[in-house]
Amino acid sequence: MTRLLEARGIEKTFHNGDEDTQVLKGIDLDLEPGEMVALLGASGSGKSTLLSIVGLLLRPSAGTLTISGQAIDGLSEKERSHFRNTRLGFVFQFHHLLPDFTALENVAFPAAAPAGGLSRQMRERASELLGRVGLSDRADFGANRLSGGQKQRVAIARALMNAPDLVIADEPTGNLDRESADRVLDLMREVNKADGATFLICTHDESVAERCTRRITLLDGRVS
């Protein structure tokens, strides 16, 4: 089996005026298909930065990245965008659902927009995913009429819409109470087991880490 993700010597330096901050100082990271990895570390240790680089939202200052056998470094902005759409899924701390669309439309959006329309297959897939996150009865609710936990579950379903190889989650439970957080976590674990989707989850929450198959800790810009 090919390795799902292979990051070598990832560095990231932010330039702010005359001041340069090196946040990542040479990260090597491998993910195998089906893993669910927790990314831990103190606040400011560079977790979100690493996730953004792995999620192709940010370019590293140095280092190489290969995802699902595809070398990322040479891709154009357009190709990176297409790669994100077809191979990656995102869950953020804030759900960022589209408030003018229903739960089902939000889930289907990553497939519908590039295709130019919402097909019947997309609806079926989206409503199946909503069933998986326990929100079948909320499919036609406007996104604004869902609770915080429900919104985050819709966001997870949305991340899974295009059957991504890798789901990247940055503090997915950071904004939820204990009960909702547990529910969201159980759900991710379930999807991970059932579909074999690989998860990379950044968190402060020890109980999140406990449910993962492996943990990686960042310390001062390096994997400790």
Next chain:
Amino acid sequence: MFAFTVARRYLFSNPLQTVLLVAGVALGVTVFIFITALIAGLAVLLTDQVTGNSAHVTLDPPTRVARVLPGAQPIESVALVSTVQRRQIRDWPRIEGLLRAEPSVIAISPQITGSGFLVRGEAVAQVEVIGLEPQGIDAITPISSKIISGSNALGADGLLIGERLAQELGLYAGQVVLLRTERNAERQLTVKGIYRTGLQSLDERVAFLSLQTARPLFDLPEGVTKIEIKLNNPTTAREEADFLAEATGLRAISWQDKNLDLEGALKSQGQTGTLIQIFSLISIVIGVASALVLSAYRRRPEVGIMRAFGIPSGFIAWIFLLQGLLIGLAGAAIGCATGYGLCTWLAGLTRADGTAALPIAPEQGGYVAAIVLTTLGAVIASVLPARAASRIDPLEAIQQ
């Protein structure tokens, strides 16, 4: 198209804001249409006034040209022939026959015109004398219907004068006055009727008499000095004039060329209208652009998440372009309807004397131009917000 669905949702998401925006665009379009219809109506009114009361084409004897006498030697033998002869149209009956065969010509009036003085006791007034065929008195300018005292029957020694001229000389219908012409001929004539056309030049300075009466007074036993013509379609006067000049060998002048200052006035009026139209379009563009820029800014996190999910930037640009298009179309349609309604209502308003209060032409409101330009303007206005939205950095937008 899915971008269309998203654009529509965005517009319906804040109905009040959208309604206000569309209303603003519609208002601009209404102004555009009102101005267009008013300028067009004004042009029609002024043109009608001129074409209704004066000749569409005037035929004059050709101006003489200097020519070299036969058997000529040096420079002394080049002579102007014109001084010897009167300028007149001698074979006017033939030309009249020719004109009658012309389907576009609806009225023909052969005339003897010249200047003279009306003398009554101590009072003297300079007049422009028009001798015409009594049965064709209304052919060019409607006079009969404007008689306010006396009648239009010219007879052998009759004279019709305008109200102001009558006042100046203290004349009433039935009184006798002396006409002395530029040829130094004079004759006692009877004021048969007094007219009021409302056109100052006519009411103040013109005296009508019959062609027969005019002949001895202007020393023209056979000829006429000009032939005035009306056409079924005054707008073609320039082409008709060219054609008639060719056909008759006379000089033919269209009403447009005779009233070049009117053309200039209409042109500058049109330019004023264009300026107002441009300003109303600019205000539409600014209104739409500012609303959409604000909307794009408010939706940064959403747009950011779309970008994170790899939705193409073209799709995001389309969302905003289509919003502009929809706003433009809706505003233009509503503005056209209210503009037409407003113009129709204004056109129906009358003054106390029954004439229209505003010379407005509702059917000439430039509706197609308004729709096309407004829609185009609104789309152009959305280019900036569309570009801004499609370039949002997903990471920055999400972290906000």
